[in-house]
Amino acid sequence: MAIGDYLRQARLTKGMSQTTVAAALYVTRQTVSRWEQDQTLPNIYVLQDLSKLYGCSLEALIGKTQPMQPMKRHINWLALFGLIWFNLIVVLAVAGTAIGLLMGLWVTVVTFIASPFLAIGANVLFGQTSAWWQLLAALFLGALGGSLVRPAWRITTYTWQAWQHYVRYNRRTIYTY
Structure with missing residues (x-):
C-alpha cells in the first residue's frame, strides 16, 4: 500500500x-x-x-514500508546541457565581474594599509621629503584600510558561500533519482 x-x-x-x-x-x-x-x-x-x-x-x-533501497542516480542530460550553456553565458560573466570586484576591493584595502609604510619608507630610505599633510593623509588611508578588512572579509565569505550554494543547486538539478 x-x-x-x-x-x-x-x-x-x-x-x-x-x-x-x-x-x-x-x-x-x-x-x-x-x-x-x-x-x-x-x-x-x-x-x-x-x-x-x-x-x-x-x-x-x-505504513510498514520495504527496507530502504539505495536510490540510483541518473543524469538528466537536457538539464546538464542547459546548465552548461547557462553557466557559460551568464554565470561566467557574473562570476568574472564578482571576482574582479573582489580583487579590486582587496587591492584597495591592502594599498590603503600599506600607504603609511610607503610614505614613511620613502622619507627614510630615499630621503624624499613629504609635507605633513601627505603623511597625515597616508595615516588616514592606513586607518581606513584597517577598518575595511572585516567588511571585505565578510563580503568575500558571503560571495564564496553563495557560489557554493549555486554549485550545490546545479548538482541537484542535473541528477534525478
Whole structure:
C-alpha cells in the first residue's frame, strides 16, 4: 500500500473528513486530497501533526514500508546541457565581474594599509621629503584600510558561500533519482 492509502485509512478510522483535517492543519482540502492520492507527500512536520491528530504512531501512519533501497542516480542530460550553456553565458560573466570586484576591493584595502609604510619608507630610505599633510593623509588611508578588512572579509565569505550554494543547486538539478 502507498503512503496515501495509509493516510486515508487513518483519517477514515478516526471518522474525520478531509475538510476537518485541512482545518486542523491549516491547509486546503485539496492538499489533503493530494496527499491521499499520492500526488504529493506531506513533509515530516506535517506527518508528525497528522499522527497526533489521528492518534497513531508515525510508523502506523506511513505504513510498514520495504527496507530502504539505495536510490540510483541518473543524469538528466537536457538539464546538464542547459546548465552548461547557462553557466557559460551568464554565470561566467557574473562570476568574472564578482571576482574582479573582489580583487579590486582587496587591492584597495591592502594599498590603503600599506600607504603609511610607503610614505614613511620613502622619507627614510630615499630621503624624499613629504609635507605633513601627505603623511597625515597616508595615516588616514592606513586607518581606513584597517577598518575595511572585516567588511571585505565578510563580503568575500558571503560571495564564496553563495557560489557554493549555486554549485550545490546545479548538482541537484542535473541528477534525478
